[in-house]
Amino acid sequence: MNADPILRPSPISASVDFDADGIQHGHLRLPWSRDDSAWGSVMIPVTVVKHGEGPTALLTGANHGDEYEGPIALFDLARTLRAEAVSGRVIIVPALNYPAFRAAKRTSPIDKGNLNRSFPGRPDGSVTEKIADYVTRSLLPLADIVLDFHSGGRTLDFLPYAAAHELPDKAQEDRCFAAVAAFSAPWSMRMIEIDAVGMFDTTAEMAGKVFVTTELGGGGTATARSAGIAKRGVANLLRHAGILAGRPELGETRWLDMPSSDCFGFSPEEGLVEFLKDLGEPVAKGEVFARIYPLGHTGLAPYEHRAALDGLLAARHFPGLVKAGDCLSVIATTAENA
Numbered sequence: 001m002n003a004d005p006i007l008r009p010s011p012i013s014a015s016v017d018f019d020a021d022g023i024q025h026g027h028l029r030l031p032w033s034r035d036d037s038a039w040g041s042v043m044i045p046v047t048v049v050k051h052g053e054g055p056t057a058l059l060t061g062a063n064h065g066d067e068y069e070g071p072i073a074l075f076d077l078a079r080t081l082r083a084e085a086v087s088g089r090v091i092i093v094p095a096l097n098y099p100a101f102r103a104a105k106r107t108s109p110i111d112k113g114n115l116n117r118s119f120p121g122r123p124d125g126s127v128t129e130k131i132a133d134y135v136t137r138s139l140l141p142l143a144d145i146v147l148d149f150h151s152g153g154r155t156l157d158f159l160p161y162a163a164a165h166e167l168p169d170k171a172q173e174d175r176c177f178a179a180v181a182a183f184s185a186p187w188s189m190r191m192i193e194i195d196a197v198g199m200f201d202t203t204a205e206m207a208g209k210v211f212v213t214t215e216l217g218g219g220g221t222a223t224a225r226s227a228g229i230a231k232r233g234v235a236n237l238l239r240h241a242g243i244l245a246g247r248p249e250l251g252e253t254r255w256l257d258m259p260s261s262d263c264f265g266f267s268p269e270e271g272l273v274e275f276l277k278d279l280g281e282p283v284a285k286g287e288v289f290a291r292i293y294p295l296g297h298t299g300l301a302p303y304e305h306r307a308a309l310d311g312l313l314a315a316r317h318f319p320g321l322v323k324a325g326d327c328l329s330v331i332a333t334t335a336e337n338a
């Protein structure tokens, strides 16, 4: 037996042949032995469309199970994409953390795994780690361009944006931001992460891929507008890659920057939150833009949450109550703030 877990084969088997021409709908089957199914499986839906010569796009949704724009756009694309329209290959996994998606939760109900903190994964790890490992070692090597959809889920809400990260390889970074521009969401972000360890983003970027992510809304649902942004964005990205014919349908996008970790605001208290600004509204450094009222007493002053920098409100805590340590807000800067 090989001692190195990375050299073990993945326990996941695909019912589709990624090298076959045409359209195939199938599953990534992950053995999951449990009380109600001794030799049961997790069945992750997958579509592969291959035709002609061209690059491969890997499109993933529901990396977090309670974010819906990606699954909507990708279940729709898998149903409507015609093989003859494709030059190259499109691999579509609308609900990557499928157990979490079925439970309508951010993390997996099986192992509490947060898929986007589980990369590069382990073939002998938890169910979530096995999914990450399969993506890292089986899907990612097939891909030239990767789009991983996110939104705020049940606890955050975002201005709708596509994003990429600053990278050490500036040529790769340029390709990523060109793809963000082609996605053409209403907002485009130069993004930094609170906690990049274990993210799909980091794994794909280190593998040299063109990687685009999104935050398209939140609150545990999708709107007509946010789902439309997702559908148009993925089609634009496929046109940009040359996999679909034609040029991206570019709308107006405004670029945002996250210049430092000061962008992230965290609540020091639990309480009832009152936002004094809505998403997209400007905030000035030092300005109070949210109040947090104590829950158990009247007559007490609320905690005042102040902006650490000039910018606009790009994300906010979604539910009405906050806990100590919750991310309350993200302030992004525009060209006017630079």
Ligand SMILES: [Zn+2]
Residues within 6 Å of the ligand: 063, 064, 067, 149, 150, 151, 153
């Ligand atoms: Zn997410």
